[in-house]
Amino acid sequence: xxxxxxxDDHKIVREGLIRLLEAREDFTVIGEAANGDEAVALVMEKxxxxxxxxxxxxxxxxxxxxxxxxxxxCQSKILVLSMHESRAYVEEVLRAGASxxxxxxSASTDVHNAIDAIQSGASYLSPAITQxxxxxxxxxxxxxPSGVSMLTEREREVLELIAEGLSSREIASELxxxxxxxxxxxxxxxxxxxxxxxxxxxxFAIRAGLxxx
Amino acid sequence: xxxxxxxDDHKIVREGLIRLLEAREDFTVIGEAANGDEAVALVMEKxxxxxxxxxxxxxxxxxxxxxxxxxxxCQSKILVLSMHESRAYVEEVLRAGASxxxxxxSASTDVHNAIDAIQSGASYLSPAITQxxxxxxxxxxxxxPSGVSMLTEREREVLELIAEGLSSREIASELxxxxxxxxxxxxxxxxxxxxxxxxxxxxFAIRAGLxxx
DNA sequence: CCATTATTAGGAGTAAACCCCTAAAACGCA
DNA sequence: TGCGTTTTAGGGGTTTACTCCTAATAATGG
Numbered sequence: 001x002x003x004x005x006x007x008d009d010h011k012i013v014r015e016g017l018i019r020l021l022e023a024r025e026d027f028t029v030i031g032e033a034a035n036g037d038e039a040v041a042l043v044m045e046k047x048x049x050x051x052x053x054x055x056x057x058x059x060x061x062x063x064x065x066x067x068x069x070x071x072x073x074c075q076s077k078i079l080v081l082s083m084h085e086s087r088a089y090v091e092e093v094l095r096a097g098a099s100x101x102x103x104x105x106s107a108s109t110d111v112h113n114a115i116d117a118i119q120s121g122a123s124y125l126s127p128a129i130t131q132x133x134x135x136x137x138x139x140x141x142x143x144x145p146s147g148v149s150m151l152t153e154r155e156r157e158v159l160e161l162i163a164e165g166l167s168s169r170e171i172a173s174e175l176x177x178x179x180x181x182x183x184x185x186x187x188x189x190x191x192x193x194x195x196x197x198x199x200x201x202x203x204f205a206i207r208a209g210l211x212x213x
Numbered sequence: 214x215x216x217x218x219x220x221d222d223h224k225i226v227r228e229g230l231i232r233l234l235e236a237r238e239d240f241t242v243i244g245e246a247a248n249g250d251e252a253v254a255l256v257m258e259k260x261x262x263x264x265x266x267x268x269x270x271x272x273x274x275x276x277x278x279x280x281x282x283x284x285x286x287c288q289s290k291i292l293v294l295s296m297h298e299s300r301a302y303v304e305e306v307l308r309a310g311a312s313x314x315x316x317x318x319s320a321s322t323d324v325h326n327a328i329d330a331i332q333s334g335a336s337y338l339s340p341a342i343t344q345x346x347x348x349x350x351x352x353x354x355x356x357x358p359s360g361v362s363m364l365t366e367r368e369r370e371v372l373e374l375i376a377e378g379l380s381s382r383e384i385a386s387e388l389x390x391x392x393x394x395x396x397x398x399x400x401x402x403x404x405x406x407x408x409x410x411x412x413x414x415x416x417f418a419i420r421a422g423l424x425x426x
Numbered sequence: 427c428c429a430t431t432a433t434t435a436g437g438a439g440t441a442a443a444c445c446c447c448t449a450a451a452a453c454g455c456a
Numbered sequence: 457t458g459c460g461t462t463t464t465a466g467g468g469g470t471t472t473a474c475t476c477c478t479a480a481t482a483a484t485g486g
Contacts, residue, residue: 010317016229083223104223165412180465199378202415206426213419213426365432393435
């Protein structure tokens, strides 16, 4: 019997997931959490085999919760449930110590398969994701760490301020440097990310978790 | 027997919802859609009693889909499922012609109750929502309609394209009007929202669910 | 029928964004 | 010590964005 804890901030989604899980007779849900804090506490207490963890949760994100459980030496395998298919997310989730990544746009059988896989010690990535990871590896140019990690500290800082709505002049004054310097950083980070519009930068910054929407 | 169509862009959520609905023997799900366009087509074809519609969907949002169905004279009652509890959303959803508004953080029984209610011609709002609506009615002048609902159809459209990264020129060509027209819409919507930068518009559009991050 | 609003369009101008270059000082690293 | 990277800074240019005006047409609503 595989014991499972479900963490998702939407009760109705949680209920649906539990039904989907318990359609398998060898799965049993022994607890549910509505945010990251609750999830960590519950998992430490119940020690389930599997944690089905949503990424977007208040207080503590699913990624941070995963990270904390890892540091605490928790043996439960974590299967992250996400609505994002972007490479950046997958990287971060796996780095945080999760054993699997399933997009919400999956069939219930995918979740079953994922649990079977990580229960036996393997990793599991949604079919939709595997392709992206393969693409990322195949592409050497921007291949490495996608996005934020290819930026320097300063560029990240500038990007954040741009996304927060400051003009280049305001950023220059904020950081105590010349307008032209910000212009350089701006150009450089735009080249690195291959995003050449403010709108794109904002969305990137949000996806990357640099700022909140 | 109450016939239902479920529209949500996440397959796994859709599956969960269907299970929750079919736990009631007098409910039967006769179709499912993964985006707004599909939903409209499917509902026009199948003519269900109820449409359980998510707001955040690609191509055509649940709100726009609701609006289209209303204009087409569709008799199906629409129950909107949303993760947002903000007043602005509820306003717009009801204005679009939906019969009910249920937040995702509800129990399945709430959805059952909502369907019973709107099936008998009533409206249904999640408990979490009712208070907000009452508040909004109580002080009409104060906050006013905050956000999206104060924009016109065209302004919303332009905002969406701005947030998606199109330049004014591209938007003009996309919508088949003059650059100056887009400039007008842009100015007007910026005045209405009191947001005067692209970065702010993008974040607003994301918060408002007009686009995805 | 009149008032308001939505949609369209333009003129004219300032500010900002964005693109092309170069280049110096500082830093770690091999 | 030299090499790459980061951070700094600038010159000069084109293109958008943004603001301030006006104004015609159509539709909506009291």
